[in-house]
Amino acid sequence: xxxxxxxxxxxxxxxxxxxxxxxxxxxxxxxxxxxxxxxxxxxxxxxxxxxxxxxxxxxxxxxxxxxxxxxxxxxxxxxxxxxxxxxxxxxxxxxxxxxxxxxxxxxxxxxxxxxxxxxxxxxxxxxxxxxxxxxxxxxxxxxxxxxxxxxxxxxxxxxxxxxxxxxxxxxxxxxxxxxxxxxxxxxxxxxxxxxxxxxxxxxxxxxxxxxxxxxxxxxxxxxxxxxxxxxxxxxxxxxxxxxxxxxxxxxxxxxxxxxxxxxxxxxxxxxxxxxxxxxxxxxxxxxxxxxxxxxxxxxxxxxxxxxxxxxxxxxxxxxxxxxxxxxxxxxxxxxxxxxxxxxxxxxxxxxxxxxxxxxx
Amino acid sequence: xxxxxxxxxxxxxxxxxxxxxxxxxxxxxxxxxxxxxxxxxxxxxxxxxxxxxxxxxxxxxxxxxxxxxxxxxxxxxxxxxxxxxxxxxxxxxxxxxxxxxxxxxxxxxxxxxxxxxxxxxxxxxxxxxxxxxxxxxxxxxxxxxxxxxxxxxxxxxxxxxxxxxxxxxxxxxxxxxxxxxxxxxxxxxxxxxxxxxxxxxxxxxxxxxxxxxxxxxxxxxxxxxxxxxxxxxxxxxxxxxxxxxxxxxxxxxxxxx
Amino acid sequence: xxxxxxxxxxxxxxxxxxxxxxxxxxxxxxxxxxxxxxxxxxxxxxxxxxxxxxxxxxxxxxxxxxxxxxxxxxxxxxxxxxxxxxxxxxxxxxxxxxxxxxxxxxxxxxxxxxxxxxxxxxxxxxxxxxxxxxxxxxxxxxxxxxxxxxxxxxxxxxxxxxxxxxxxxxxxxxxxxxxxxxxxxxxxxxxxxxxxxxxxxxxxxxxxxxxxxxxxxxxxxx
Numbered sequence: 001x002x003x004x005x006x007x008x009x010x011x012x013x014x015x016x017x018x019x020x021x022x023x024x025x026x027x028x029x030x031x032x033x034x035x036x037x038x039x040x041x042x043x044x045x046x047x048x049x050x051x052x053x054x055x056x057x058x059x060x061x062x063x064x065x066x067x068x069x070x071x072x073x074x075x076x077x078x079x080x081x082x083x084x085x086x087x088x089x090x091x092x093x094x095x096x097x098x099x100x101x102x103x104x105x106x107x108x109x110x111x112x113x114x115x116x117x118x119x120x121x122x123x124x125x126x127x128x129x130x131x132x133x134x135x136x137x138x139x140x141x142x143x144x145x146x147x148x149x150x151x152x153x154x155x156x157x158x159x160x161x162x163x164x165x166x167x168x169x170x171x172x173x174x175x176x177x178x179x180x181x182x183x184x185x186x187x188x189x190x191x192x193x194x195x196x197x198x199x200x201x202x203x204x205x206x207x208x209x210x211x212x213x214x215x216x217x218x219x220x221x222x223x224x225x226x227x228x229x230x231x232x233x234x235x236x237x238x239x240x241x242x243x244x245x246x247x248x249x250x251x252x253x254x255x256x257x258x259x260x261x262x263x264x265x266x267x268x269x270x271x272x273x274x275x276x277x278x279x280x281x282x283x284x285x286x287x288x289x290x291x292x293x294x295x296x297x298x299x300x301x302x303x304x305x306x307x308x309x310x311x312x313x314x315x316x317x318x319x320x321x322x323x324x325x326x327x328x329x330x331x332x333x334x335x336x337x338x339x340x341x342x343x344x345x346x347x348x349x350x351x352x353x354x355x356x357x358x359x360x
Numbered sequence: 361x362x363x364x365x366x367x368x369x370x371x372x373x374x375x376x377x378x379x380x381x382x383x384x385x386x387x388x389x390x391x392x393x394x395x396x397x398x399x400x401x402x403x404x405x406x407x408x409x410x411x412x413x414x415x416x417x418x419x420x421x422x423x424x425x426x427x428x429x430x431x432x433x434x435x436x437x438x439x440x441x442x443x444x445x446x447x448x449x450x451x452x453x454x455x456x457x458x459x460x461x462x463x464x465x466x467x468x469x470x471x472x473x474x475x476x477x478x479x480x481x482x483x484x485x486x487x488x489x490x491x492x493x494x495x496x497x498x499x500x501x502x503x504x505x506x507x508x509x510x511x512x513x514x515x516x517x518x519x520x521x522x523x524x525x526x527x528x529x530x531x532x533x534x535x536x537x538x539x540x541x542x543x544x545x546x547x548x549x550x551x552x553x554x555x556x557x558x559x560x561x562x563x564x565x566x567x568x569x570x571x572x573x574x575x576x577x578x579x580x581x582x583x584x585x586x587x588x589x590x591x592x593x594x595x596x597x598x599x600x601x602x603x604x605x606x607x608x609x610x611x612x613x614x615x616x617x
Numbered sequence: 618x619x620x621x622x623x624x625x626x627x628x629x630x631x632x633x634x635x636x637x638x639x640x641x642x643x644x645x646x647x648x649x650x651x652x653x654x655x656x657x658x659x660x661x662x663x664x665x666x667x668x669x670x671x672x673x674x675x676x677x678x679x680x681x682x683x684x685x686x687x688x689x690x691x692x693x694x695x696x697x698x699x700x701x702x703x704x705x706x707x708x709x710x711x712x713x714x715x716x717x718x719x720x721x722x723x724x725x726x727x728x729x730x731x732x733x734x735x736x737x738x739x740x741x742x743x744x745x746x747x748x749x750x751x752x753x754x755x756x757x758x759x760x761x762x763x764x765x766x767x768x769x770x771x772x773x774x775x776x777x778x779x780x781x782x783x784x785x786x787x788x789x790x791x792x793x794x795x796x797x798x799x800x801x802x803x804x805x806x807x808x809x810x811x812x813x814x815x816x817x818x819x820x821x822x823x824x825x826x827x828x829x830x831x832x833x834x835x836x837x838x839x
Contacts, residue, residue, distance in 0.1 A: 047736050073739035074748075086737035090755045099751065100741040143742055387786050395803055414787040417799065426784050430684035430699030533802040558804040 003147050003179035007043045007053035015039060015050065015203035021147075021179035021196075023058075028182045028194035028211075036203040037183045041149050044181065045080055046073035057146045057179075079140030081153040085132045087124040093135045094120035102142035110138040113175070114168060130161035134168065141175075150182040154189060158269060159232055159317060166192050188311075188318070231274075231311075231318040237266045245290075245345065251315025252293035256345050260353050268353050274309060274322035276347035280340045281331055291343040295319055297335050300328060312341055319343075385412040386590040387432055389423040391439035391578065392498075392531035393463055393505060393550035396558075397609035398437075404605060405596050411589035419531035421502020427583075428452050434590035437580045437597075439463055439532070439550075440504035444579040453581045460597045461611035463576030465508050466554040468539050468565040469546035476546070478566040480516050483546065487521050495525045496538035496547030504576060505532035509548035511573035539563070555610035570612075578611070618811050621788050622796035629704070629792060630772035633711040634765050637719040640712075641764050645723030646753065650735070667717040675781030678710050682782065702784040707792075710778050718771050719764040726760015727753060759830040766830070770823035774816060 006018035015036045021027045029037040042048035044055050046062065049070065055063040062071045079100070087096050093116060097107035111120055114134040124132050133153060140148060154162045170193065184190055190197050190211065197214040199206040207214055235248035235255055248255040248268070260268060283292055295312030302308045308328050312319045319341045333339065390398050395417055402413050416423075416433075424443040427433045428450055436453070437460065438444050444457040467476055467483065474491070475482030486492050497513075498506030506528070513519040529535030532550050539547025540563040554565035582594055596602055603613060648660060666674055682700040683689045692700040700706040730753050738748035754761070776794045783790030785799060793812055800809035 045736075045740055047739070073736070074742050074744050077742070078740060080737065080740040082733045082737060084731075084733055086731065086733035088734060088737070088752055099738075099743070139737075139741065385788075387789070389784075392802065414789075416785045416787065416791065417802070418785065426702060429679060429701055430689065430693075431702035431784050432698065432786070432789075531802070537802055537804060556804070 001058040004056050007050040009050040013203045019198050025195050026180040028190035028197045030190050031200035035200045037200050041183050077146045079145035080149045081136045081140045083152040085136040092121050097139045097142045100139045100142040110142045114138045129157045148180040231320045233270045237262045256290040257348050274320040277321035278342040279321050289342040290345045293341040297337050385414045386434035386587050388415045388435045389433040390437040391420045392417050392533035393552050395533045396556035419503035434586040441577045441579045444581045457579040457581030459614035460580050461578045461606045464551035465568040466551040466565045468554045474546045476564045476566045492545045494544035496527045496535045496544045498532040498535040499528040508573040512568050515572040551610040619796040622793045626773045626793040630769045632708045633772045641719040641723035645720050646727045649724045649727035663720050664717045666714045671777030675778040678782050707783045710782050715768040718767040722764035723761045726757035730756045763827050763830050
């Protein structure tokens with residue numbers, strides 16, 4: 001089973017992308033939002049029709065604009081996990097999996113495989129985000145698809161849940177003998193899960209190669225959107241202070257942010273952009289930045305030009321800093337070294353604070 | 361949530377189980393002035409062994425228009441001659457029909473209001489004093505009794521003065537209903553309506569001299585394909601027992617042709 | 618109480634609902650899911666009866682269905698009777714007049730089905746008809762049913778068009794709304810009052826049912 005894809009279109013964005021994915025291989029399509037990666041995925045699924053293109057799976061042609069072949073989506077044997085899961089809300093977890101054409105025994109097996117045994121009778125609204133995501137994966141696998149498509153499947157769950165799901169996918173890989181395409185804008189996700197990465201920007205393939213090659217390729221990194229790099233910290237509200245700041249506690253200690261509504265004990269997620277983070281070797285004193293978060297350097301990725309992306313492990317979460325390569329050298333930063341991330345309180349805008357999803 | 365399939369099925373079954381036509385009895389289209397006389401006449405007809413009939417009421421103009429557009433009327437009882445003649449000219453019917461009664465116009469007012477007299481002196485006086493705010497007649501456009509009411513008022517010289525106070529019924533029965541509802545001070549309607557017990561209980565009336573307006577020569581005409589029951593009823597209406605009923609309901613006898 | 622008129626009205630409402638149900642489902646779904654040139658015009662046309670005076674629609678139907686029109690002649694040669702002033706003509710008029718009441722709520726119902734859920738149905742191998750039956754209708758039915766309830770109630774109450782294209786033939790085209798008008802002219806106020814109370818009750822039940830349905834639909838999608 002090999003998936004071969006070639007699509008060209010003038011709208012909605014100029015697109016010219018082609019790649020192939022071998023059986024059992026997991027290919028990550030990465031790039032900034034708007035790069036056209038989801039559009040390519042939709043073309044494979046037959047949910048979008050390019051001006052010109054060819055999609056074939058193991059010799060079976062799903063789309064060929066030259067011969068006028070265009071199989072409707074329901075005739076293409078594929079499994080798709082949507083960004084929002086797109087579960088059928090009126091059906092139980094079991095019925096959702098059976099809706100993909102699986103018998104009851106097979107559906108139960110697949111739910112068992114994604115560790116949802118015992119929750120078969122629950123409707124999507126009665127499941128947590130992570131559980132819903134597993135149902136979506138089970139549904140996609142249930143019909144034994146010739147191709148598995150994952151459209152930013154982890155973007156709607158918090159980092160803790162995401163970790164569990166990554167582990168789940170890694171474990172499932174043993175069962176996946178078909179080509180798998182994962183669309184993501186998160187290079188960490190691609191690094192964790194993919195065998196190969198295709199970087200797309202402005203509708204063009206920037207790079208196509210094994211994960212390790214791509215991750216240290218500055219040209220590819222630019223396409224992955226260094227500007228949008230950032231990480232999310234989970235924090236608990238501790239106190240609303242009199243001067244308009246809210247004190248929170250994250251894995252790395254206290255955080256002060258401009259007033260966040262909420263009561264003490266409430267858990268929020270704070271997105272910290274890489275370009276708002278400075279690094280220091282020692283805990284600095286007498287500076288204006290209120291937040292000093294200790295961490296351990298997990299990776300240093302040099303970018304195209306003078307920049308570099310440094311990833312810090314803070315507890316089991318991450319903080320990403322975008323600093324110059326000159327600073328990396330001057331400070332002698334290396335992987336495994338402890339250092340401090342400095343974040344201005346005022347750099348965290350209100351829209352960067354989200355609520356934790358409740359687990360029913 | 362399961363679809364309430366059963367409800368839809370029950371509904372569709374009910375709709376389909378109904379017969380498309382409730383009955384095949386011939387339809388009599390009757391001028392509104394006949395509203396109280398005709399139930400008695402059809403009753404007498406069936407009591408004498410006549411078949412069932414269905415009746416629809418309206419202004420003669422409306423009914424003629426509907427018949428011309430294909431309404432399945434077997435017999436048309438008009439309030440005057442002109443609409444029957446119009447249908448004959450259009451070829452909808454094959455003859456100019458037969459006079460079955462002569463209509464009379466009556467001044468009518470709620471009890472305890474306007475002084476009612478056939479010469480309309482009370483009405484003229486009330487107009488002078490401003491006691492008339494609303495006065496009902498049938499619409500002259502397509503109701504013969506409305507046209508005759510206008511003629512009679514013009515003859516009496518009250519038409520201009522009454523103009524701002526007029527309310528028009530779509531047909532003469534509606535005009536009568538307006539006239540005695542208490543929302544108007546009176547009206548000019550068919551004597552056959554003014555004589556009905558339901559009306560007499562609430563209103564006083566007086567007949568207007570017949571010479572004040574052109575005659576209400578009420579004609580009836582059969583549709584070319586009218587069934588036997590309709591033809592029998594047509595003939596029955598000209599018989600002495602039927603003519604007695606017409607007279608008892610405020611109609612005058614048709615003048616011998 | 619004019620029972621034949623009430624019976625006739627129920628009969629008319631039943632036929633209207635029955636004929637409009639597939640129209641509402643397929644047209645409502647089509648308008649909800651597709652974008653195409655002239656969609657605005659189609660939607661405007663569907664809504665037109667809502668703002669058009671019933672008598673105007675009645676007039677055009679009289680012209681279009683009348684004995685002199687091609688439609689009227691075709692009907693007459695096929696069924697041996699005129700389309701106007703007949704029950705069938707009333708059904709045809711009622712179907713046209715209720716188009717917005719049936720299609721609009723159905724369209725809203727289908728619009729509430731998320732695009733990715735519909736796409737997921739196709740990606741699960743469901744053909745469009747299977748997806749309609751198993752995924753879309755179970756989610757959109759409160760809208761579809763609301764449309765049918767409104768159509769039913771509205772048909773019971775429609776007056777102007779019925780008067781214009783139906784005449785008031787007992788057992789054929791004299792609906793309960795016409796009968797009320799007729800009773801008043803016959804000075805039978807108590808008869809009119811009884812039937813008015815009946816229609817009032819039906820209208821109140823209709824409102825209660827539609828409110829319940831929209832509430833239910835709202836709950837499900839939250």
